[in-house]
Amino acid sequence: MQGALLRSWTRRGPLAWALWPVSLVFRTLVALRRQLYQRGWLHSQRVDAMVIVVGNVVAGGAGKTPTVISLVLHLQAQGLQVGVISRGYGRSSQECLEVLPGALPQDVGDEPLLVQRTTGAPVFVARTRHAAATALLARHPKTQILVCDDGLQHYAFYRDLEVCVFDDRGTGNGFVLPAGPLREPWPRTQVASVGQADNRLLMLHTGSHPAFAGYTAQRRLAPYAVRRDGSTVPWSALQTADAKPLLALAGIAQPESFFAMLRAGGLTLAHTLALPDHYDFDSLPRSIHEGYQLICTEKDAMKLWQHVPDALAIPLVQTMDAAFFTALDDAVATHLTPKLSSPHGHTTS
Template sequence: MTQRLQQAWLRRGLLACLLWPVSRLYGLLIELRRQAFRAGYIRSERLPVPVIIVGNVVAGGAGKTPAVIALVRHLQARGLRVGVVSRGYGRSGQHCQEVLAGTPIEESGDEPALIQRTTNAPVFVANRRAEAARALLARYPLTQLVICDDGLQHYALQRDIEIAVFDERGTGNGWLLPAGPLREPWPERLKHGVRSGGRGIDLVLHTGGQPAFKGFGSVRQLANHAVRADGSKVPLAELGGQPLLALAGIAKPEAFFAMLRSRGLQLTETRVLPDHYDFDSYPRPSDKGYTLICTEKDAVKLFPRQANVLAVPLEFTPDAAFFIAFDALLAPLLSPLTSPHGHQTA
């Protein structure tokens, strides 16, 4: 290990130690809040249909949205009517609304827009996910279950199945924010939740190539084609040799660039942008003759703004065993559904 690397690790360790008391206080506040929900001091709302939470306990992107999309498609393939709710991170509005094909991204958030575009499922956003869910069920009364994109810590909405998503980081140093990456204690959260009976996380899904601990795995790869704004497809094989400008406003942009290069594409230029970048101040490469290539998450914001844009879909496939385990958990929740909104609670 070089001296510079040793110094970097030392600085990181010292910073974590200095922040540790703050993390302890944060942990106490988390536990007090959790106990308040358990005791009923803070109201928690039960919906008339099953609720599935897909979230994480680690700050930052871990692949929740691809997991939500995979789950929605799986349920749709089973013939089930599913809706999605989200807070809509980064959106400018505060009100509850449905995300439609023509909804401005600044009003919906990029991830809800991507979910709606790729699944055509009903999607609603609101600061309070319970409010979004109520609006969804009012607009689509035949909905049989609701998936919440993120929200493991949003205890105001009761849930029936909790799925925790992890990437290669695992739980990091195992410390709570701000000394570590954890939003709440782990593995305590694995064992003890906030629902009736003290149940914790039901399923752990790893989105990275090397799971940090036990759980279900998955495969992430690029599709064999890119997509234009009009929905037409361009095989990636036809893009070889073209001057490509690749950009990414996601949590791990370099991973996207590496996946493009692994498919034989020669990236003339790459641009790393902040996660959830809004592109309002993005300088258009109009005079360089580049074809701009990006993720689907970025494309929902770029398509209305920029010509000559191609989005490369990410194909995210959880292990078959994950869906088997998920279906087994879901089966007893659906059996009481003799009519729309017929979910019975304990």
């Protein structure tokens, strides 16, 4: 059923049209909620930092977390103090927690753990973005910029900049859920999002064939694998005569894209195993992978390493257009300059 639904989202076929009346209800509810915020009947909560929300309007993964990592690393390179907030999708705990090295993914979520491991930035997870932001700023008061992983439609949290990520699916068949993949009608009738300061929206395409105008990012796999202890293994060592056959697995939105990138890079895969997004690996039978070298995405490794310590993670490297970072830097400068000139503003030292 899930596969049939995903396929129906690529075109306006019989299933999409059958679900279209239901999608009108969803579309109406989305519009009503936006109106409540736009008219001031519901209010967006602010914090004392610039907020950049990275999200998408298409259900399923489009490259949000790699984009968050790229943004954080870029802003850190500019000397800025950056923190990351998230709900921590799929975690069992409901507490507001700081994501520290050695944290368990079931407590904080696999993606926040990956962001912290990759960037070293302070990362907090909570049931609401505002709660996570408040806790992070209390613990790290010099933080100037908060990057929110997901939450484009979470209007209760005020944002100064939105980054909307698309992949090769574009907007699919153009219908909203469940007749199509859209979480909100697109393009927006108003460019400004609810609870947004200055109408700033950056559209980023991570696929090979952008469906419409926007900035682009190129994605490739790193030419090495990463062990649990952080050491690396070149791909050539995975294909020697005495190396174990490779079993690639992925618990992401589009597993086949990961397998295709591995094969395109020259790896011979004995088997592949596509798993549900955010799969917990608790029920992965050992008999499936005995005798194989497991390779997986970095996100999956955050959980898989608890069960298979010798699994190898293949990092995804995302390279943005220079023009994207120019637009990002302009937005950051516009927001931070007044604070930096204020006697009570943050500094970058």
